[in-house]
Amino acid sequence: MKDIADHLFDIFENSVNAGASEVIVRIANTENHFFCSITDNGTGISGPEVLDPFVTSRKTRRVGLGLPLLKKAAEDTGGYLKIKKREEMRGTTLQFEMDTSHIDAKPFGDLAQTFADIFFAWPEMVFKLYISTRGSEELVLDFQRLRQEAEEGLVDLLKLRKHIYEVAREELKKIDIG
Numbered sequence: 001m002k003d004i005a006d007h008l009f010d011i012f013e014n015s016v017n018a019g020a021s022e023v024i025v026r027i028a029n030t031e032n033h034f035f036c037s038i039t040d041n042g043t044g045i046s047g048p049e050v051l052d053p054f055v056t057s058r059k060t061r062r063v064g065l066g067l068p069l070l071k072k073a074a075e076d077t078g079g080y081l082k083i084k085k086r087e088e089m090r091g092t093t094l095q096f097e098m099d100t101s102h103i104d105a106k107p108f109g110d111l112a113q114t115f116a117d118i119f120f121a122w123p124e125m126v127f128k129l130y131i132s133t134r135g136s137e138e139l140v141l142d143f144q145r146l147r148q149e150a151e152e153g154l155v156d157l158l159k160l161r162k163h164i165y166e167v168a169r170e171e172l173k174k175i176d177i178g
């Protein structure tokens with residue numbers, strides 16, 4: 001996985017594989033600190049052992065590398081990856097932080113494209129992206145709302161994917177990503 005965008009896609013796939021119907025992503029990027037949290041309502045991660053590459057629910061391969069690689073990518077910059085099982089309801093919260101100015105930091109890659117691709121691959125998913133700046137949080141992408149708008153205007157999936165890409169790009173630029 002060459003960039004953060006690849007990692008985000010992998011985390012999202014994990015949520016889908018865990019039966020999640022809802023994924024909430026929160027990101028912040030200030031003074032070279034990239035923060036990201038992903039919450040889903042899937043089956044829940046059992047515990048920290050998922051950070052071991054030999055723990056996987058994959059059927060095709062005996063090792064799962066997504067999370068161990070993300071952990072390493074974060075820690076290489078002095079950051080961290082934390083996994084929490086949600087107590088109050090079903091699901092998982094994953095949080096990571098990276099120092100993007102660190103010499104070993106992976107590039108962001110095209111995050112906007114990743115969000116657009118996620119929509120295209122799983123259009124029925126309840127997905128929300130929040131961006132926080134200076135303590136306040138703004139909802140910048142909401143697939144459900146976009147779908148509703150589309151149903152009224154009969155916009156097709158390809159057009160929506162492009163729209164999501166453009167909205168995400170604009171919003172990410174405001175926090176110096178992309």
Ligand SMILES: Nc1ncnc2c1ncn2[C@@H]1O[C@H](COP(=O)(O)OP(=O)(O)OP(=O)(O)O)[C@@H](O)[C@H]1O
Pocket residue numbers: 010014015018040042043044045046050055056057058063064065066067068092
């Ligand atoms: N959001 C999640 N909810 C429930 N279980 C999860 C979640 N994310 C990961 N897991 C569990 O942790 C294991 C390891 O995940 P990881 O992404 O490291 O590897 P993988 O998805 O199995 O394989 P790869 O990412 O290499 O394709 C998964 O197989 C799954 O059992």
Ligand SMILES: [Mg+2]
Pocket residue numbers: 010011013014064065066067
């Ligand atoms: Mg994975």
